[in-house]
Amino acid sequence: MTSIEDLAARIDELEDRVDELEADTEQLENTVDAQAQTIASQRDQLAHYETRTEELEAQLDAATDHRKHLQQRLYAVESEESTANDSNTRRSPLQQLIRLPSKARSKLTANQERARFIAKDIREYATSVPAGFALDSSTIRTVLHAKEGRTPHTQTVSRVMDFLDDLGKEGVKIVKRRGTKRVIFSEHAVSELAETAPKSSGGSAITDVVMGWR
Structure with a gap:
């Protein structure tokens, strides 16, 4: 059990x-x-x-x-x-001068602006010579007269020529022959200025006036 x-x-x-x-x-x-x-x-x-x-x-x-x-x-x-x-x-100072924008141009002196105005259409105003292109004081006076509507002072023309000479460097020089001052531009300087100048240059109308007065 x-x-x-x-x-x-x-x-x-x-x-x-x-x-x-x-x-x-x-x-x-x-x-x-x-x-x-x-x-x-x-x-x-x-x-x-x-x-x-x-x-x-x-x-x-x-x-x-x-x-x-x-x-x-x-x-x-x-x-x-x-x-x-x-x-x-x-670029030469003269080339840089003609390429200045409008705001910068407002700071130029009157004679610097006159030099710029001539340089940007130099081929229109200068005469071909063996040394390149020549621009005499009489032509500058005529161009400025056509631009501003009054005959510039002799000192003004001289200062503009000095600016073109100084700013153009080795491509530009002043010579005086037979009592007449002329600014001589080398062909290379003129070509560079023509290439540098704004395409919408407004010098043609003044050029017609200048050519008519020569």
Whole structure:
């Protein structure tokens, strides 16, 4: 009898043990499921991070390309400015004078503006000579008279000739022959002044008047 009771008690113990194992198994399965969900979530986050990283890399590449493009444009602008500065440096002061913008011209003296006016259309007023082109004091007086409507003073004409001489540098010089002062322009100086002068020069009407008075 005792053996049967012992066997029954043993069976009860085994059943309790089975229940415990089943409970442990269920808890373990729940843990595994939770870990699987965590892993799946981490994979999704990793995929998101990878996608975001690719987007950022693409943006970085675009930004780098844009920066290089801006650097190229800046280099081009600097090169143009450098070329313009070099070109401006090579010009004589007389060439620079006739290229002055209107705002800067307002600061010129009256005689500087007169010299500029004559220089920008020098080919129209000067006479061809073996040394290049000549412009005598009488012609300058006539041009200024046609421009301003009154005969300029002798000193005014002299000052204008001095400005043309000083600003023209080696391409221009003053000579006096048989009592008449003349400004002599080299052919190269005249060509440079003609190329430098604004295309919309308004000297043609005055030139017609001057030619008529010669």
